Amino acid sequence: MDATHWYGRATLWWTFFQISINERLVYRIDFVIGTLMRFLPTLTQVFLWWAIFDAVSSAGSADSASGPDGKIAGYTFSGMIAYYLMVIISRAFSSMPGLTTGIANQVRNGEIKKFLIQPVDMIGCLLVQRVAHKLVYYLIAALPFALVFWMCGDFFVSGWPPPDVMFVFITSLLLSFLLGFYLESCIGLIAFWFLEVTSLTFIYMLLNFLLSGHMFPLELLPTKPIDLRGFVEFMPFKYLAYFPAAVFLGKVEGAEMWRGLVMEVMWVLFFILLSRWLWSRGVKRYSGFGG
Amino acid sequence: MIALDYSGSLSFSNLAQTRLLACKHPIYNLAMSIIEINHLSKSYRVYQKQEGVWASIRGLFRREYREVQAVRDISLQVEPGEFVAFLGPNGAGKTTTLKLLSGVINPDSGDCRVMGHVPWERENEYRRRFALVMGQKNQLWWDLPAAESFRLNQHIYAVPLDEFDRTRDELCEMLDVTHLLGQPVRELSLGERMKMELIAALLHSPEVLFLDEPTIGLDVVAQHKIQQFLKAYQEERKNTIVLTSHYMKDIQALCQRVVIIAQGSIFHDGSLDDIIDRFSGDKIVTLQIGGPDEVFQGLRKLPNVLEVEPPRIKFRIGRDDVARTLSDILSTYAVEDIVVEDPPIEEVIAKVFTDAQGGQVDDESHPDIAGVS
DSSP states (O other): OOHHHHHHHHHHHHHHHHHHHHHHHTTHHHHHHHHHHTHHHHHHHHHHHHHHHHHHHHHHOSOGGGOOOOOBTTBOHHHHHHHHHHHHHHHHHHOOTTHHHHHHHHHHHTTTHHHHHSSSOHHHHHHHHHHHHHHHHHHHHHHHHHHHHHHTGGGOTTOSOOHHHHHHHHHHHHHHHHHHHHHHHHHHHTHHHHSOOHHHHHHHHHHHHHHSSSSSOGGGSOOSSSOHHHHHHTSSGGGGTHHHHHHHTTSSOHHHHHHHHHHHHHHHHHHHHHHHHHHHHHHHHHHHHOO | OOOOOOSSOOOOOHHHHHHHHHTTOSSOOSSOOSEEEEEEEEEEEEEEOOSSHHHHHHHHHOOEEEEEEEEEEEEEEEOTTOEEEEEOSTTSSHHHHHHHHTTSSOOSEEEEEETTBOGGGOOHHHHTSEEEEETTOOOSOTTSBHHHHHHHHHHHTTOOHHHHHHHHHHHHHHHTOGGGTTSBGGGSOHHHHHHHHHHHHHTTOOSEEEEESTTTTOOHHHHHHHHHHHHHHHHHHOOEEEEEOSOHHHHHHHOSEEEEEETTEEEEEEOHHHHHHHHOOEEEEEEEEOSOTTHHHHHHTSTTEEEEETTEEEEEEEGGGHHHHHHHHHHHSOEEEEEEEOOOHHHHHHHHHHHHHHOOOOSSOOOOHHHHO
């Protein structure tokens, strides 16, 4: 393809990006409230772990008055809180609210026709749109995030990680965005076959919640009688929440960290290809039942 | 790539020949039409679902389907610059045909070429040259001004900026919506939104335009405005337009050619006048008669009197009987005025649809409409 073609594509995506941002800014108030609400579940988790650590340490030693200082699955109380805060960061990149149901709805109500009629790629459009939405989100969320992390600075006992870990952390965050996007797109595209993906989305969310490290650090998963801890290593979920957080906190280091990053790249590529395949098959199938 | 020019009637040039051979067209028409439909059929499987979550989960494994034959063996040619209407009752297959033509769905069997392209191959080359507007579907960005959607379309279709500005300004002026360009689409009225949809679809100057119920739900003024616009636009650009509509007014105002589709088959293909000639054997006669009201007593006995409102009487009569009956009346009564007209087109069409739903259609022996009413 020649240069003018690529220039044309680039200006198309750029225009689409700008329009997506404009669209997102229409609902700023809703966004600010949504952002602040994100911290509420974490607050309840802080209290929960406070109580757990408290109970564990008072059972283990006599002087519980000094506060919780025992370790659970390698996490101190501070470490645990730091973990949850980092998971918020991971999820700010990897969570894709409304993507699956959005695609499914477009398939069901026929809005997807727009992308069949016009010379433009739907997944590309959705990706650009999502990038725009995320950027708007970070813009609005930056201040409350900074405030919370500043207040909670004491929980990060080991301070900032070294540059190479920082590099892997940031890369893994960006990859977790792509992974989340393409994984959820694939689930959405299943609507071409099932139309109703609500139950499927629910199952996915449940698995994601448990196996990504969103609910608790993956170190807490049992190894017996079923080796769930080993199992999640082979799943894409852990890159959506656990992996970037664990890298930042030094829970995953050295060769293991780099191996994890390579695995994440593989998963992203896998879901990009899968989404392409599902799209091309799905469109044929869509043609089959119309709509 | 060889670009075919369909703006005039296409002569069988070497260029066209090369292209025809290149795309392995099974039928080599000497003068190729802009739209060629050959024996196109399409049926849907409609999923029968029960309510409830468990039914949904069960539905993942086992489903019941009902087969709906939406289009049956349709063949049709449309020449460049034609304005064709697809007319038919709900669920007749009009929209399905448009979907096939715009490549949204694949057919079960049959073959179709629009500007030399197979629609459902969805080549970008084809997609840049047509547009589909659906009266019930929104293609604009809901929360943003229409101007933004237009700008996006400019890039999607790679329209040069100066050309884009010119076309947009011209279209906005024709439809009188320039002052609404900056308003979020969700705040526009239905009529205004439809005008914007039309503009969005026309910005890349499509050679073929498919309109699915473009005036559905609009008030008379907006309907009229859109009709006028389409007429003026088509006369100026000479592009090819296929329209489906329920409103006879749309079709009367715009289309020289009407294709009646019922139960997935083409039932009639010709002008509106042809339809009346073919499907209605009747005339409506209105007489104005001088003299006292008693004279109407005799006329009331005529079969199929529609209304008596002295000094006027209106009745329906078979076309073949018009001359004889009128000469009888003229010799008996003091007739002051006579109007002989065709029955309203809506009525004829309604009858055609009813016949078509009945399934059995016979060109020669139509039931006598006079006997029905």
